[in-house]
Amino acid sequence: MxxxxxxxxxxxxxxxxxxxxxxxxxxxxxxxxxxxxxxxxxxxxxxxxxxxxxxxxxxxxxxxxxxxxxxxxxxxxxxxxxxxxxxxxxxxxxxxxxxxxxxxxxxxxxxxxxxxxxxxxxxxxxxxxxxxxxxxxxxxxxxxxxxxxxxxxxxxxxxxxxxxxxxxxxxxxxxxxxxxxxxxxxxxxxxxxxVPVCRAGAVSAYDYNSALVARAVSNGRLDLFVCRELLSLVQYRNKIIAGFQEKMSRLKEGSRRWKRCLSAKVRVLKRLDRRIRQMEHTLTKSFAGLDEAEDVAFAVVGNLRGLRCSARTGMKGKKASQKINQMAYDRLRQEQHYKNLMRGIETDTWTERNTSSTCCLCGARNPAWRRHRGLWVCGECGLVLQADLNGAANLLKQYLFGGCADRELPFALREARVWRWDGKLNRFVQVSPRAA
Structure with missing residues (x-):
């Protein structure tokens, strides 16, 4: 570590x-x-x-x-x-x-x-x-x-x-x-x-989500990491905890059966935690590797402080609140920070205000343009894009120019690359770009 x-x-x-x-x-x-x-x-x-x-x-x-x-x-x-x-x-x-x-x-x-x-x-x-x-x-x-x-x-x-x-x-x-x-x-x-960091180069922005991580670079490159396998492991871990807690609630605390059940619970959770941490390290290592290959000098991560508090106030649905509260966003940010630092890349956090309700291409703002299942369709310029990629591009504009609304994108967007977890290779591999 x-x-x-x-x-x-x-x-x-x-x-x-x-x-x-x-x-x-x-x-x-x-x-x-x-x-x-x-x-x-x-x-x-x-x-x-x-x-x-x-x-x-x-x-x-x-x-x-x-x-x-x-x-x-x-x-x-x-x-x-x-x-x-x-x-x-x-x-x-x-x-x-x-x-x-x-x-x-x-x-x-x-x-x-x-x-x-x-x-x-x-x-x-x-x-x-x-x-x-x-x-x-x-x-x-x-x-x-x-x-x-x-x-x-x-x-x-x-x-x-x-x-x-x-x-x-x-x-x-x-x-x-x-x-x-x-x-x-x-x-x-x-x-x-x-560690000396590079002061001149491209800028990349990362929009963390529960099942997706979007990446946008100032040269127009877009990347979408599908992390549904990671989310499913976290949800399975919660299911295992609930199952053990139900069994242990029917046993007398401190009895031999209760201790055996507790030992089995710890053993299973440690194995799941090792799988989750290995997938998180592979994900952040992929981020750092892409930044190094594309001569990125600054990596920007969205500041998610207060996101969980807002999720608990009822602003989001029950399923969305559960996903938000069980993902280790801060741990991912720390792992990406030190991996970038080892490659001479500086990492910073920036506010995500209005990034999910603004078109990254023309700068028009309307929260209703974000459709079902993360689809963004702009009513002004007609841009059709995956919503998290739109948010990552807006985060990049926000970091470069101080705001994303009423400002056009100064560079052209390339075709997005999609990465997904391969269980056989134990790493993220590039797949068909249809998801973007």
Missing amino acids: AWSDKSHPHRLLLTKQFPLGLEVLPVFQPVMLAANRIWNSCAWHSRETFGQENRWPTEAELKAKFKSFAAWRELHSQSAQAVVEEYFEAVSAYRKHRENGHLEMSPPGFKPKGHLRTVTWKRQGFDVEGNTLVLKLSRKKNPIRCALPEGWNVVTLPDGTEVRGVPVEVKVKAVVRRRRVENLVLHVTLDLGV
Whole structure:
């Protein structure tokens, strides 16, 4: 996984994974169990404070409370603080959901005693000695040494250049399947610095939808990505969740049958999540590949902030609201952002105001011209186009000229290319353009 740091929009952070094997489990197990005890202590103290004083303790209060505990002395000070920060973040998310009306949410609870919790080492908690990572513990304990392969901190960009990253964070996670620890994985986050971006070139605009993603480029190129397979996987995942919840509601919570049902639910959902994430990564990789091949310097993504709130107010139908609220638009934007950044392309978000009700060719505006099933038929110039492609072209005009209404398109539109998921090849392939 990679992302751009908030401190600089062009700073690239990349996380690489290294399997450690089960032979190092006796070394990391005491540390991970100590982190789990800190988590459970935070959960216990928070519930007691809320029951007695009707408030949740602050992050600083939790850190000061458990600083003298024996489990705290097992870890590096910043690693122990990271556990408290993760718990406080979970409590903040829970409180925000409750404030938004989701009263069915429960506060973060206790973990089993034998749970191997992920341990985080921040920049001051580890050292690098050649190809060896030295993970610090408390002052009176010897550090843990992890041997890494040659070139572990070297990243090859798509253009073939090699960049040497600086490690800024380390995490050790346990891979558990069916209550068995199968492996330990070391996650090292590397800082690749500020990536230079191209300041001159074409501009592309992306209009995200639940089942379609439209792309328009300033050279007249149009692309339509049909993502119905991705949408069907998300809907199937919701159906699986509903089925398991119905079964578990008839069982006694905590019983053996309830636990077996919960284990099966987690196992099935993890498999579906891997398929969904793989399809999302392939989709955003296709976006970045097309931008790189067509010498695009700027990629514009529609700003969908507030879309889900408007969908909940009844502005859209029941099916449309469900599709809008279950697609991971922000995750797609982040994945496209860092993939473009690795290719020297700058990504920005822009408002989509009036883009779906304006003709991209002549600039006339009438919401009624958007027909059934995403068909756009302009009543002024007679343009017939897929509605999402019309919205992507208007988003491009909006970014270039500051508005899309009452302004003609300065370039001619080419025939749209249509891309669809191929299950055999596990990628998006170009198909017949009839859908556009």
